[in-house]
Amino acid sequence: xxxxxxxxxxxxxxxxxxxxxxxxxxxxxxxxxxxxxxxxxxxxxxxxxxxxxxxxxxxxxxxxxxxxxxxxxxxxxxxxxxxxxxxxxxxxxxxxxxxxxxxxxxxxxxxxxxxxxxxxxxxxxxxxxxxxxxxxxxxxxxxxxxxxxxxxxxxxxxxxxxxxxxxxxxxxxxxxxxxxxxxxxxxxxxxxxxxxxxxxxxxxxxxxxxxxxxxxxxxxxxxxxxxxxxxxxxxxxxxxxxxxxxxxxxxxxxxxxxxxxxxxxxxxxxxxxxxxxxxxxxxxxxxxxxxxxxxx
Numbered sequence: 001x002x003x004x005x006x007x008x009x010x011x012x013x014x015x016x017x018x019x020x021x022x023x024x025x026x027x028x029x030x031x032x033x034x035x036x037x038x039x040x041x042x043x044x045x046x047x048x049x050x051x052x053x054x055x056x057x058x059x060x061x062x063x064x065x066x067x068x069x070x071x072x073x074x075x076x077x078x079x080x081x082x083x084x085x086x087x088x089x090x091x092x093x094x095x096x097x098x099x100x101x102x103x104x105x106x107x108x109x110x111x112x113x114x115x116x117x118x119x120x121x122x123x124x125x126x127x128x129x130x131x132x133x134x135x136x137x138x139x140x141x142x143x144x145x146x147x148x149x150x151x152x153x154x155x156x157x158x159x160x161x162x163x164x165x166x167x168x169x170x171x172x173x174x175x176x177x178x179x180x181x182x183x184x185x186x187x188x189x190x191x192x193x194x195x196x197x198x199x200x201x202x203x204x205x206x207x208x209x210x211x212x213x214x215x216x217x218x219x220x221x222x223x224x225x226x227x228x229x230x231x232x233x234x235x236x237x238x239x240x241x242x243x244x245x246x247x248x249x250x251x252x253x254x255x256x257x258x259x260x261x262x263x264x265x266x267x268x269x270x271x272x273x274x275x276x277x278x279x280x281x282x283x284x285x286x287x288x289x290x291x292x293x294x295x296x
Contacts, residue, residue: 023129044135069085141168190226249293283295
């Protein structure tokens with residue numbers, strides 16, 4: 001059995017919004033999409049990176065004194081976004097206010113599986129399991145596969161955009177019990193505008209998922225003025241109507257606190273849509289196609 005290394009930026013225990021029952025959610029670094037509404041920007045880059053809570057920083061300078069790059073004169077600028085930072089973590093250890101953290105930890109598949117197995121009895125008692133999320137978990141598909149192979153008796157799910165080759169997608173899906181797949185926008189031009197990528201491969205993988213017979217949930221992050229039109233919701237319903245392995249459609253209301261973590265990375269959150277507008281969460285669009293739908 002392989003034991004690859006993955007880059008994990010969080011493991012949430014007792015998660016209740018990441019699939020059925022009570023679950024553990026493993027969040028993996030790296031995502032090929034840049035959705036304007038993303039609330040996990042620390043999942044964008046595949047490698048570990050430093051985060052700084054500026055409200056806690058008192059500019060004491062301890063981080064710079066501990067930094068090997070600063071000592072060598074190659075580090076340009078203090079937190080929150082110094083250039084040439086090697087993400088060695090020495091600044092984390094000396095920060096008196098714990099303002100500095102590292103997002104992304106290398107972990108062996110066997111170590112992640114062992115942590116999940118410690119909670120396995122509780123997860124089973126509550127009809128739960130483990131969910132792989134991100135970022136985009138498919139970017140670390142070999143790691144996901146290896147963790148799954150260590151967990152034969154644990155319910156396994158993934159939250160995914162479906163953006164990967166069909167070979168990779170189906171290889172991961174074959175090891176899972178449930179797929180929660182985002183359908184963000186049906187129109188390709190609009191999808192490219194708001195996520196940065198085409199949805200052609202995503203829709204092809206959705207069709208492959210339906211053919212596979214693997215149980216799945218279609219998840220729609222409902223963003224005001226972006227994909228909440230009746231036209232887009234109906235187009236989404238038509239994509240999955242009649243799929244015998246569809247458990248339900250989940251409409252996920254736009255998270256107004258989506259921009260909260262961008263500052264930790266020295267970035268700004270500047271979406272082009274109206275973040276204050278209430279999104280259209282109309283479930284009847286799906287019900288008219290005979291599809292069970294819920295709003296979360």
